Amino acid sequence: MSPYDCGLMATPPIDRTAVVDRYFMEHRAKLIDLAAYLDRVERATPRGSASHDFRHDALVQAIAILLDGKPQRARRVLEHFSDPTSEPIAKAPMKGATGAYPGPPKDAAKGGAR
């Protein structure tokens, strides 16, 4: 067991009602923002033949994690968006990141490295 797994400070010093008092309005607003974003995407015209976007699909799938009643939601949502592979890629294709794992590239599917 790790030294920080003894549970002494796993709960914040303030009680549950105080946590809700402190953060409810902020997260109520974020939830409505998320709902409005989903509506906005749905109302928008698809680009070309693309009916899905891997980033949006990943976000919608992650919502299920919020509702599964299990702990460590933040960690599990972050893991959901993460590249699950373990080997270095052959060459950096860009400098930035998209926020969600797009899946293996076509050359990897053919046996090549990413």
Add this chain to the structure above:
Amino acid sequence: MTYIDPHIHMVSRTTDDYERMRLAGCVAITEPAFWAGYDRSSAQGFYDYFKLLTEFEPRRAAQYGIRHHTWLCINPKEAEDPVFAREVLALIPSFLDRENVLGIGEIGLNKNSRNELTILEEHLQLAATHNLLVLVHTPHLEDKLKGTRLILDAIKNQGSLDPGRVLIDHVEEHTVRHVLDRGYWAGMTLYPDTKCTPQRAADIIEEFHGERLWINSAGDWGHSDPLAVPKCQIELRGRGHTEDLIRKISFDNPVKFLGQSGRFRV
């Protein structure tokens, strides 16, 4: 309350930011070498940058009573070309005797490529050869978890670096345990959108007791906040945490880790 921001890129910030940071309680900072938002066209560009980090910024910070320290490297975003990266690596030893240089950083990975990994390994060897502290950048967003694992393996494989002298930065909920369980220090970067918010950093501090943890703003040219550390202090205080814990996270822990360099001054 007095605080240290152990990761901020003042080259991208104004002198007004130094003043505001001092007014908020900042007494010392450390500035890792990083990607300036564009690729430098020659190693000479890094030579000029290292001079700025070791000569100009300490003077600018001192005007506001802030001690400035730095870390040197070629960042992973510019490490895809190993020939170029090695030209920059060769410049670093001539700057290691500058009094505000704490170690090698922020090295690490960006897209988790083979060339990035090779240059990371060469930086680690440089740090081991000169017995220097190491500050490690972990990748962004979907690349962070995989990159953190690759980085931790690379450090382990290097073989002679003490985990207690290496800080793995930009941890989040899915990487912090990997870092702490292996004996390294962990940094939480407080960003408005990516990495940790002050609220999430406070959650992680509660879960991990604040041991071998620090917080930083990583303020730079992008969407970031040079006053993020005092804002996290306010968040912790608002939850009822003790002044001892707040001081530990924002002052004592940085002093403990950085003090191992023998050059860190408050």
